[in-house]
Amino acid sequence: MNNKENIRTLSVDIGGSGVKAIVLDITGNPLTQRSRLETPQPPKPEVVINAIKTLASTQGEFDRVSVGFPGVVRNGVTETAVNLDPGWIGFDLATVLSNRLSKPVRVINDADMQGLGAIQGLGVELVITLGTGFGSALFVDGKLVPNLEMGHHPFRKGETYEEQLGRAALERVGDNKWNRRLLKAIATLQRLFNYDSLYIGGGEATRIKSQLPTNVKIIPNITGLLGGIALWRD
Template identity: 35%
Template sequence: MSVILGIDIGGSGIKGAPVDTRTGKLTAERHRIPTPEGAAPEDVKRVVQQLVEHFGLPGPVGVTFPGIVQRGHTLSAANVHPDWVGLNADALFTDATGHEVHLINDADAAGLAEARFGAGQGETGSVLVLTFGTGIGSALVHDGVLVPNTELGHLWLRDKHAETWASDRARERDDLNWKQWSKRASTYLQHLELLFSPELFIIGGGVSKKADKWREHLKAERTRVVPAQLLNEAGIIGAAMMAAGSDPALTAAPAALSPARRAPRKTSG
């Protein structure tokens, strides 16, 4: 089955669309529902259920989550309700929708999509996808295989926490122009370059829509830096890829990312 529903849980909206996972193209217009205030699991579950019913697609569903995801469990909750910590979210959504649901970290989903269908298409070696928004999300893809849950936005640059200093929210908070923000972001990229020596940085998240403002200012020492191509569709596409298991990155990745290799799920009842 190549057309799979992808759902992207965001801070302000939860959006979904069917995706042809052979091409990375949406096959219908996205549908968006505002994220419930507080983003508690039961409230988010109902929105996911509404999106599944809206599209009426058979088969599995991919869902992104803004936090660490391991074997279908959500292990962190920086910008959502604390009840997500330790929750078997795969089972929560599967029971609610009647579909097999597969969860993936939101930045990892964007990274998979960009590496396969976006700015990283055809690249070999290590590609680092960074999403600059409320925080900084990261996805490390090597030869098409995802290393999940890198959370590189939480690195420290001497006395500065990277995402609270160089995110798009930090740019707005500190009233920085794009050149000033790019200087901070460049410092962060150069630190990552020392640690990982990637072949390519792909810059996504909210700032990717304003690439003309920062592209000439954002620099690494050796690594090419390019804006993301898939913009707001990346999470949806990556979630669908995860559920379909149609990409080599999914079948070759660790068990946490491969539905076929997961441990059997315990369900209630």
């Protein structure tokens, strides 16, 4: 491996609709252009890993790999994958991908990785991601509260946050109604977590048209990749 200052991290974001990759320097700044492939269908582990390998081959040299995955991750093993395929349940993604790329790999929930790229490390900070599903991450003074998976908690009308605010709901009810639901969710989450800051990311954050409270900030989609450097801060 290179000396520490020259270590390059391949950061990968696995989503329900796209798999993205970029190479970061030791401080987390991009060294390459982001590349993206449509998430293969059906999104079983083997075909998604092949997509990552293809993306990696376009990104030049790297020394290690960070992966954001849409589900609960424990010690590199994916435990849930609501928006991918049941084949991911109990799948040791870190080990399998490390063997395929011949590099050390660390895996974390995708919203957690997005949060690591966004937070200031002050007080209670909540991150939600609006994409195929509804991701969430909670940080207290910069420390992650693991495995929140709030998207599958009840929200309103007998439905979860994901059922009310995921991509399928957005396409079904349209921008205006979805934006009204989002404002209700923000108000509910403020009461629930009493957060100091809320960050909203994900591919559908561009559809937000509402006036947001002053402690709520929209973050760019690339934040999900930029957070990859934090997985190696030991």
